Amino acid sequence: MTTLIDDLKQGNIPAFIPEIAEEEGCGSEVLVQNILDGYTVICRNRLHSFDPIAIGRGTGIKINANIGTAPTQCDFDNEIRKVRIAIDAGADTLMDLSIAGDISGFRRKIMEECNITLGTVPIYEVMSRTDASGGLKPEDMNIDSFLRVMEKQAEEGVDFMTIHAGLRKEHIPLTEKRVLGVVSRGGSLMLRWMRYHGKESFLYEHFDEILAIAREYDICMSLGDGLRPGCTADANDAAQFGELECIGELVQRCKTANVQVMVEGPGHVPLHLIEENIRKQKEICGGVPFYVLGPLVMDYAAGYDHIAGAVGGALAAWFGADFLCYVTPAEHLRLPSAEDVREGVIASKIAARAADLARKRPGEIQRNLEISLARKSFDWKKQEKLAIDPEKFRNTLEKAENSQRKDSRHPCSMCGEWCAIRHSHPE
Amino acid sequence: MTTLIDDLKQGNIPAFIPEIAEEEGCGSEVLVQNILDGYTVICRNRLHSFDPIAIGRGTGIKINANIGTAPTQCDFDNEIRKVRIAIDAGADTLMDLSIAGDISGFRRKIMEECNITLGTVPIYEVMSRTDASGGLKPEDMNIDSFLRVMEKQAEEGVDFMTIHAGLRKEHIPLTEKRVLGVVSRGGSLMLRWMRYHGKESFLYEHFDEILAIAREYDICMSLGDGLRPGCTADANDAAQFGELECIGELVQRCKTANVQVMVEGPGHVPLHLIEENIRKQKEICGGVPFYVLGPLVMDYAAGYDHIAGAVGGALAAWFGADFLCYVTPAEHLRLPSAEDVREGVIASKIAARAADLARKRPGEIQRNLEISLARKSFDWKKQEKLAIDPEKFRNTLEKAENSQRKDSRHPCSMCGEWCAIRHSHPE
Numbered sequence: 001m002t003t004l005i006d007d008l009k010q011g012n013i014p015a016f017i018p019e020i021a022e023e024e025g026c027g028s029e030v031l032v033q034n035i036l037d038g039y040t041v042i043c044r045n046r047l048h049s050f051d052p053i054a055i056g057r058g059t060g061i062k063i064n065a066n067i068g069t070a071p072t073q074c075d076f077d078n079e080i081r082k083v084r085i086a087i088d089a090g091a092d093t094l095m096d097l098s099i100a101g102d103i104s105g106f107r108r109k110i111m112e113e114c115n116i117t118l119g120t121v122p123i124y125e126v127m128s129r130t131d132a133s134g135g136l137k138p139e140d141m142n143i144d145s146f147l148r149v150m151e152k153q154a155e156e157g158v159d160f161m162t163i164h165a166g167l168r169k170e171h172i173p174l175t176e177k178r179v180l181g182v183v184s185r186g187g188s189l190m191l192r193w194m195r196y197h198g199k200e201s202f203l204y205e206h207f208d209e210i211l212a213i214a215r216e217y218d219i220c221m222s223l224g225d226g227l228r229p230g231c232t233a234d235a236n237d238a239a240q241f242g243e244l245e246c247i248g249e250l251v252q253r254c255k256t257a258n259v260q261v262m263v264e265g266p267g268h269v270p271l272h273l274i275e276e277n278i279r280k281q282k283e284i285c286g287g288v289p290f291y292v293l294g295p296l297v298m299d300y301a302a303g304y305d306h307i308a309g310a311v312g313g314a315l316a317a318w319f320g321a322d323f324l325c326y327v328t329p330a331e332h333l334r335l336p337s338a339e340d341v342r343e344g345v346i347a348s349k350i351a352a353r354a355a356d357l358a359r360k361r362p363g364e365i366q367r368n369l370e371i372s373l374a375r376k377s378f379d380w381k382k383q384e385k386l387a388i389d390p391e392k393f394r395n396t397l398e399k400a401e402n403s404q405r406k407d408s409r410h411p412c413s414m415c416g417e418w419c420a421i422r423h424s425h426p427e
Numbered sequence: 428m429t430t431l432i433d434d435l436k437q438g439n440i441p442a443f444i445p446e447i448a449e450e451e452g453c454g455s456e457v458l459v460q461n462i463l464d465g466y467t468v469i470c471r472n473r474l475h476s477f478d479p480i481a482i483g484r485g486t487g488i489k490i491n492a493n494i495g496t497a498p499t500q501c502d503f504d505n506e507i508r509k510v511r512i513a514i515d516a517g518a519d520t521l522m523d524l525s526i527a528g529d530i531s532g533f534r535r536k537i538m539e540e541c542n543i544t545l546g547t548v549p550i551y552e553v554m555s556r557t558d559a560s561g562g563l564k565p566e567d568m569n570i571d572s573f574l575r576v577m578e579k580q581a582e583e584g585v586d587f588m589t590i591h592a593g594l595r596k597e598h599i600p601l602t603e604k605r606v607l608g609v610v611s612r613g614g615s616l617m618l619r620w621m622r623y624h625g626k627e628s629f630l631y632e633h634f635d636e637i638l639a640i641a642r643e644y645d646i647c648m649s650l651g652d653g654l655r656p657g658c659t660a661d662a663n664d665a666a667q668f669g670e671l672e673c674i675g676e677l678v679q680r681c682k683t684a685n686v687q688v689m690v691e692g693p694g695h696v697p698l699h700l701i702e703e704n705i706r707k708q709k710e711i712c713g714g715v716p717f718y719v720l721g722p723l724v725m726d727y728a729a730g731y732d733h734i735a736g737a738v739g740g741a742l743a744a745w746f747g748a749d750f751l752c753y754v755t756p757a758e759h760l761r762l763p764s765a766e767d768v769r770e771g772v773i774a775s776k777i778a779a780r781a782a783d784l785a786r787k788r789p790g791e792i793q794r795n796l797e798i799s800l801a802r803k804s805f806d807w808k809k810q811e812k813l814a815i816d817p818e819k820f821r822n823t824l825e826k827a828e829n830s831q832r833k834d835s836r837h838p839c840s841m842c843g844e845w846c847a848i849r850h851s852h853p854e
Contacts, residue, residue: 071843099845127845136844175851180799182851185842192850230848231799232784233792271745271785297741297781299795299802302810303819307737307777314724314738318698332802333823335841350734354724357659358698365660368726372607372658375726375759383729392730396760414762415612416498417563418526418554421657423619424602424609 003218004042005258008032016042016052025362026058034058038251038288041160041260043093043117043220048157050115053092055262056289060361061317061352063090064119064291064325065345068097069106073335076106082341083114089345089389091326093117095162099124107156119222121162122150123186123203138189139196143206147213154217161219162186162264163210165203166247167226169194174239180230183267187226207250211257220260222291223247228267231299235269236277248284255286262289262323269295269312278319291323292316296331305331306347313348317355324348346389353388376421430645431469432685435459443469443479452789453485461485465678465715468587468687470520470544470647475584477542480519482689483716487788488744488779490517491546491718491752492772495524496533500762503533509768510541516772516816518753520544522589526551534583546649548589549577550613550630565616566623570633574640581644588646589613589691590637592630593674594653596621601666607657610694614653634677638684647687649718650674655694658726662696663704675711682713689716689750696722696739705746718750719743723758732758733774740775744782751775773816780815803848 007014013032020042021028031054034040040056055062065086067079083094093116096107103125110118123141126149130140150161164186172191175181182188190201203210214221227243229235247263254261263285269277274295281290295312296305309327317324328336328344336344356364367386374382380397387393434441440459447469448455458481461467467483482489492513494506510521520543523534530552537545550568553576557567577588591613599618602609609615617628630637641648654670656662674690681688690712696704701722708717722739723732736754744751755763755771763771783791794813801809807824814820 070841070845124845138850179796180803181848183847185845185847188847188850231802232795233799271741271781272787298777298784298815300780300798300810300813301777301815303814303816303823304773304777307734307774308781310734311738311741311778311781314698315742330823330841333820333841334826337826346731347734350725350728350731351738353727354698354735354738357725360699368659369606371727372660375658376607383727386727387730388728389730393760396730396757399761399764414497414757414760418497418551418612420610420612420615421608423565423615 001046001216001218003215003258003260004044005036005260008036009258019051020054024054024059030058035260038255038261038286041220041262041289043119043159043260044218045154045157045159046218047155048111048118048159052159053117056322057287060356060364062092062323063345063348063352064093064095064323065091065341066095066097066325067341069100069103070335071100074100076101076109078338079106080109080113082336082338083110085338085342086345087114087116089342090349091345093119095119095121095325097121097124099128103128104152104156107153107158111157117159118157119160119162120153120158121186121224122146122153123164123189125149125153127189138192141189141193141202143202143209146202147206147209150210150213154213154219159220160222160262161214162222162224163203164190164224164226165201165207165210165250166223166243167191167201168204168246169200171227171239171242174237174242175227178237178239179233182227183230184224184226184228186224187228190226204246207253211254211259214259215257220262221254223250223261223263225264225266228265228293230268232268232270232297235266236273240266241280244281244284248286251285251288262291265290265292265321266295267293268299269297271297271311271315274312274315275319278316278321282320289322290320291325292321293325294327296327302332303329305329306344310347310351313351314354317352318358324352349388428473428643428645430642430685430687431471432463432687435463436685446478447481451481451486457485462687465682465688465713468647468689468716470546470586470687471645472581472584472586473645474582475538475545475586479586480544483749484714487783487791489519489750490772490775490779491520491522491750492518492768493522493524493752494768496527496530497762498527501527503528503536505765506533507536507540509763509765510537512765512769513772514541514543516769517776518772520546522546522548522752524548524551526555530555531579531583534580534585538584544586545584546587546589547580547585548613548651549573549580550591550616552576552580554616565619568616568620568629570629570636573629574633574636577637577640581640581646586647587649587689588641589649589651590630591617591651591653592628592634592637592677593650593670594618594628595631595673596627598654598666598669601664601669602654605664605666606660609654610657611651611653611655613651614655617653631673634680638681638686641686642684647689648681650677650688650690652691652693655692655720657695659695659697659724662693663700667693668707671708671711675713678712678715689718692717692719692748693722694720695726696724698724698738698742701739701742702746705743705748709747716749717747718752719748720752721754723754729759730756732756733771737774737778740778741781744779745785751779776815
């Protein structure tokens with residue numbers, strides 16, 4: 001079986017390439033070259049029939065929403081509702097992080113409900129299976145159970161998978177100097193396994209076998225940052241950059257295998273360290289797409305972490321990150337509700353679109369221009385249509401208890417007769 | 428009568444100086460020198476007895492919340508409720524932008540209710556008085572009515588006042604090239620006045636008389652940017668920077684008169700133009716404090732402009748802005764509700780604190796460190812105490828339908844048994 005990279009190298013251009021190039025306004029040849037160079041990925045399992053999207057150079061910033069069951073909240077219908085809300089709000093991809101219930105059945109349901117790019121973190125399902133004998137035991141995991149789960153998920157059509165293979169035994173002492181140790185779930189499982197067995201990571205040791213499955217199903221590798229900083233004090237530290245060096249090596253191995261790859265990033269990073277963080281990733285990893293979680297620019301915004309994440313995400317994307325994992329207002333506190341999911345996606349979308357504008361993407365310049373002209377001409381219907389969330393726009397406007405709403409030229413109640421735009425028009 | 432600058436020049440140090448220096452951790456001598464150099468201001472009308480704050484170099488980023496009546500929403504009790512909410516949520520200063528009802532009476536009520544730094548835009552009240560003969564007439568304003576209102580507000584104890592004296596006749600043609608013209612209310616009134624009369628701005632022409640009142644009551648001038656860009660396409664344009672040159676000249680005149688001064692800024696500015704915007708202001712205006720509205724990094728986030736404003740505000744403050752005017756979710760749509768006010772203040776606070784952290788303010792580093800250590804040790808009470816909004820933190824946590832909340836070590840439902848922090852602790 002050939003991967004997308006194999007095909008492109010042989011000059012076989014799938015039909016979705018010109019479609020994506022058209023959508024992104026970048027030209028098919030450029031898109032193909034960027035994919036061949038590793039700067040851009042199209043996550044698409046060969047068994048998954050859908051309209052894929054591109055992530056990386058020359059394309060708009062993309063947004064991922066995480067959903068999934070947990071032992072304390074295992075309600076498929078509720079999760080499916082979140083899936084719909086995330087997509088409605090503008091998520092480009094979904095990651096199913098389920099760790100409870102019939103994980104496989106739930107994933108099939110997601111695939112039926114929503115036909116967009118789907119990612120997973122296979123080690124979660126591996127871990128959930130160690131539970132049979134009562135209690136989760138990270139030390140019971142092994143490469144065989146990992147590869148079995150990975151292959152099963154691959155057969156189900158998963159398009160990209162987070163693999164924490166860059167976190168090695170040698171990094172453990174570095175984590176012990178940290179304020180907050182390890183906060184990545186996958187990272188902490190591998191850390192515990194390595195500590196218990198006193199051995200090198202089975203994900204790192206058997207990376208070729210992992211790559212073989214990725215090749216077979218044409219899955220995009222998303223190299224997880226098990227050592228992402230969990231607080232701003234740990235940002236850009238020796239542990240994070242140590243793992244990043246190893247991830248850089250794994251990126252090369254993916255490229256050699258003609259398997260598409262992206263790299264995951266932090267986490268908690270203060271404003272002044274975001275540029276260095278992105279620059280390092282791009283250098284060490286040969287410019288492959290960078291998929292960041294947040295980053296959160298402070299540690300104590302719980303309840304509003306979608307805003308702290310939008311600040312960091314906008315900056316990260318402007319400096320070169322390509323793909324933003326949403327952060328919801330529930331971060332650090334509980335699993336997100338459906339409403340949290342919506343708020344999280346919209347906040348990430350603001351970050352993504354602000355960065356697209358700063359990167360001077362023509363479509364983005366156009367949309368900002370159009371709503372500004374609609375504002376000038378008091379065209380509220382057009383403003384609503386162009387707003388980031390037309391429903392919220394309409395509802396907020398309608399709530400205005402405003403006598404002047406009867407006047408179609410001035411439905412907003414902010415200034416009424418005092419409208420600056422009106423006064424400044426030459427008459 | 429002497430101003431604070433006069434006093435400091437004569438070596439008379441008011442009691443509030445060491446108190447503020449202690450609070451800001453900057454030392455009295457440094458604070459005094461920064462005030463004398465114009466880098467820092469303390470807005471405090473000589474008739475206003477309260478504990479003032481400092482804005483500018485060497486101090487934490489401050490946040491302003493706007494409140495005020497409007498013809499369509501003229502309910503004193505509701506506005507006072509907003510005042511309380513804004514202060515509870517962490518606003519450092521208030522601006523009363525009332526344009527309807529007994530404006531003066533309402534301001535006295537605010538002063539009684541809340542004893543913090545209060546700012547106004549006198550031209551609003553000047554304008555509201557042109558209404559007697561039916562209909563607002565910007566062309567009926569004049570310097571006498573302006574000075575009368577300014578003096579009355581000064582007598583009431585207003586600490587800082589926005590004066591749009593930098594917008595001159597020569598700038599009018601520059602505004603006509605814009606996508607969205609003039610969106611500042613004060614700016615648009617002056618523009619209309621100048622167009623109607625074909626004369627130079629009476630605020631500019633009579634700036635010495637304005638300064639005389641400022642000196643008498645020791646009011647801090649806040650030079651308004653009548654030409655702030657109302658859309659990202661107009662950011663950093665000839666109109667904005669043209670007015671800024673004139674504002675730079677007025678800054679010097681304030682300094683010569685020993686009157687404290689700060690400068691107001693945009694508005695809508697895309698990410699990649701924020702640094703230039705701040706740098707220019709600091710250069711042209713001799714480093715006096717920069718008071719920015721947002722800035723909003725995109726034009727179509729109405730309903731979520733507090734988030735677009737937090738992104739821009741964090742960046743602006745990191746690059747050197749000193750004072751952030753909040754933006755609420757109601758921006759561009761209607762007057763803010765009490766809840767909008769709260770959301771707006773918190774979003775600005777996230778921007779301010781993120782910038783303080785990036786500027787390496789010791790107190791900020793400490794607070795982030797403390798909550799991270801509390802997170803590590805599962806000390807939820809301490810996390811709540813340190814959170815940006817303890818009430819929201821508590822409520823969000825309580826809503827988690829989590830069986831594990833009974834276990835005091837793991838009240839959060841995000842990961843439960845899968846807690847990374849737990850797994851990564853060496854056991």
